[in-house]
Amino acid sequence: MSDSRLKISNNDGVTLVEFIDRNILDEANIQAISEEITAVIDQADTPKILISFSNVDHLSSAALGALITINNKIREKQGQLHLANIDPQIYEVFVITRLNKLFNIHDTAEEAHAAFAG
Amino acid sequence: MSDPRTHIEDAQGVDLVHDRAKVSALIDKILAQAESKSFGTSALFAVRLAIEEAITNAFEHGHEGLDQSLTVHIEYAVSEKDIQVAVEDQGPGFSPASLPDPTLQENLSKPSGRGVMLMRAYMTEVDFNKSGNRVKLRYIRPS
Numbered sequence: 001m002s003d004s005r006l007k008i009s010n011n012d013g014v015t016l017v018e019f020i021d022r023n024i025l026d027e028a029n030i031q032a033i034s035e036e037i038t039a040v041i042d043q044a045d046t047p048k049i050l051i052s053f054s055n056v057d058h059l060s061s062a063a064l065g066a067l068i069t070i071n072n073k074i075r076e077k078q079g080q081l082h083l084a085n086i087d088p089q090i091y092e093v094f095v096i097t098r099l100n101k102l103f104n105i106h107d108t109a110e111e112a113h114a115a116f117a118g
Numbered sequence: 119m120s121d122p123r124t125h126i127e128d129a130q131g132v133d134l135v136h137d138r139a140k141v142s143a144l145i146d147k148i149l150a151q152a153e154s155k156s157f158g159t160s161a162l163f164a165v166r167l168a169i170e171e172a173i174t175n176a177f178e179h180g181h182e183g184l185d186q187s188l189t190v191h192i193e194y195a196v197s198e199k200d201i202q203v204a205v206e207d208q209g210p211g212f213s214p215a216s217l218p219d220p221t222l223q224e225n226l227s228k229p230s231g232r233g234v235m236l237m238r239a240y241m242t243e244v245d246f247n248k249s250g251n252r253v254k255l256r257y258i259r260p261s
Contacts, residue, residue, distance in 0.1 A: 025170050026138045027178065058163070060170050061236055065229035072227060089163050096239045097232050098221040 005029060006036050014116055015040050016109065017051045024059040034066045038073060047079035050112050054085035064099060071103065080104075084112035121247035124254035126202045129193035136177045136186060144192060145169050148203060151196040161257060164240035165201050168255045171233040172205040180207030180251055200242075204254040211250030 007018040017037060024030060041047045051067075053059075067083075074081045084106045086094065094100040106112035134140060148169065149162050157165075176190040193204040220231045237244050243256040 026141070027174070028138065058166060058170075060167070060174065061230075061232035062174060064232060068227060068229040072229075089160070093167070093236065096236065098226060102226045 003032075004036060005033050008036070008040065011113070014048045014050050014113055015044075017049060018054065019052075019056050022055055022057045024056055024063040026060075027062060030060075030062050030066050033063075034069065037070050041070070041073050041077065041079070044079065045077070047074050047077055047081075048116050049074060049079070050082050050084060050109060050116075052085045052109050052112075053083065053087065053090065054109075056090065057087065059090060059093070061097075064093070064097060068099070068102070080116055082106060082112040082115055084109045121252065123245040124204055124206075124247045124252050126193050126195050126204050126254065129195045129202070129204070131191065131193045133189040133191050134173070135189055136181075141173055145173075148194050148196065148201070151194075152201050155196055155198055157201065157257075157259065161201070161259070165203070165255070165257050168237045168241050168244075168257075169203050169205070171237050172203070172253050172255060175233050175253075176205050176207035176209075179212070180209035182209070184209060199259055201257045202254065204252060206247075206252035209251055211247075211252075213250055214246050 005020050007020060009016045021029065024033065037049070040049065071081050082104045085108060086105060091100070091105070094103065094105065104115060106115060132144060134144060145166060149166060152162060152165060173190060181188050188208045191206040195202045214234055217234055218225055218231060220228065220235055225231065237253070237255060241255045242258040245254045246252065
């Protein structure tokens with residue numbers, strides 16, 4: 001898809017999702033990202049998804065909401081979601097909202113990849 | 119005349135349509151003024167986040183069910199001491215006190231309801247007018 005906002009690849013049964021945009025802020029962009037990741041979830045029996053934020057400088061509460069919805073969908077299918085490479089300023093947003101308690105967050109994609117079970 | 123709690127002295131004002139490019143351009147303009155007053159990266163991060171949340175709330179919630187061509191009025195002023203931004207929609211307003219705490223365990227899996235708490239977390243002051251359709255964000259430079 002030429003207008004994709006994501007880079008999606010597969011490694012050892014884990015789908016790696018990376019963002020192209022540095023800012024994940026506006027509704028239309030977030031909606032498009034959600035739909036792309038939801039398509040990945042729908043295609044898998046038990047989705048294993050690693051989302052890397054290595055390119056991301058800013059995200060909004062709407063983006064957090066999209067991540068929560070994605071997490072809920074993955075859990076419904078007994079899948080796993082891990083997050084990695086979150087900039088310290090953005091990680092603080094996860095801490096303030098206590099979403100660091102909801103998500104499995106790792107420093108690097110390698111560490112996140114190693115954390116997938118099964 | 120605006121509510122004194124959300125009034126900004128000597129503010130620049132603009133009416134914003136619901137257009138992403140125009141929203142981004144305005145935020146960049148405010149942040150460029152802040153940068154020119156030597157506000158640091160953490161201040162710029164905080165102010166961008168809070169303005170984004172306020173403008174999103176205005177269009178998505180303030181104007182929910184209303185004509186989507188309605189504009190949101192923005193006022194801003196940047197000084198050596200602080201950055202102030204007011205965001206006013208044309209909707210009926212809401213009661214910020216009625217918002218559930220999104221950090222409670224039972225609310226963690228809910229996808230919405232974090233905008234106002236993020237504004238409060240990152241700004242020095244967040245004030246709503248009486249009807250709740252105008253919010254003033256104020257970031258005071260740490261001494």
